[in-house]
Structure formats: C-alpha cells, structure tokens
C-alpha cells in the first residue's frame with residue numbers, strides 16, 4: 001500500500017545508500033529526497049575520506065544545498081546514510097538542525113562495508129530525541 005505519510009531522506013556519495021533508499025521507496029511508496037551539501041564533496045575516494053574526516057574531527061555540520069521538503073505532511077521520516085567511521089556523516093547532524101522533526105517518527109537505515117547499523121544508532125537516537133522526534137526500530 002502506498003505510504004503517503006512517509007518521507008525517505010538519504011545521503012549517498014557512491015550510490016549504495018541511494019539504491020537502498022530506492023528499494024525502500026518501492027516497498028513503502030514513500031516520498032524520497034536526496035540530501036545534498038551546499039558545497040559538493042570531492043568525487044574521488046581519497047578526497048571524500050579527507051573531507052569527511054575534516055568534518056568529523058572538527059564537528060563541522062556542512063550547510064545543506066537546496067530546500068528540504070515540507071515535513072508537515074509526513075509523520076514518519078526514514079533517514080538513510082553511509083556509515084562513516086562507525087557514525088552517521090556530519091551532514092546528518094545538519095539535517096536534524098534544519099528540518100522540523102518535532103512529533104515525527106524517525107527510522108534509520110545505513111549502508112557500510114561491514115559496520116552494523118546498530119553502531120550508528122546512538123547518534124540518530126540522540127538527534128531524534130533532541131529534536132522532539134521518536135526513534136523507532138522497524
């Protein structure tokens with residue numbers, strides 16, 4: 001059944017999380033939105049690692065590019081990201097700062113080489129709670 005009350009927001013640089021998000025979209029019928037930074041990340045792997053590490057070490061929350069969808073019509077927000085150093089990338093912090101998550105249910109999904117989703121969940125749970133949302137496990 002189409003799930004019109006849900007929105008999938010994901011961040012993906014090399015396509016893995018994008019394809020997971022698209023599978024989830026097919027399954028749920030939710031709306032889907034790809035998170036973009038205002039300043040694009042490098043396209044080569046070493047460049048991505050260097051940029052990501054700089055953000056992580058300095059707790060830089062990069063500015064989002066474009067406008068987030070209006071959250072009003074959604075009750076559930078799926079948040080998808082690649083696992084970076086066993087954590088969500090810093091841009092996920094930017095998402096929680098910019099989006100109005102009050103009263104929403106947040107469901108996290110992640111892709112990684114091997115780190116389990118569970119390792120990243122503490123951060124998402126904290127971000128959800130701080131922003132008035134409930135973290136749910138599906």
Ligand SMILES: Cc1cc2nc3c(=O)[nH]c(=O)nc-3n(C[C@H](O)[C@H](O)[C@H](O)COP(=O)(O)O)c2cc1C
Pocket residue numbers: 011012013014015016017018048049052053081082083084085086087111112113114115
């Ligand atoms: C900066 C960086 C850090 C990463 N850290 C981890 C990690 O801690 N554990 C892991 O299993 N994979 C790690 N990976 C691998 C990515 O999580 C994995 O390739 C992911 O599926 C990429 O998603 P994307 O294609 O949507 O960008 C890292 C990749 C990058 C670029």
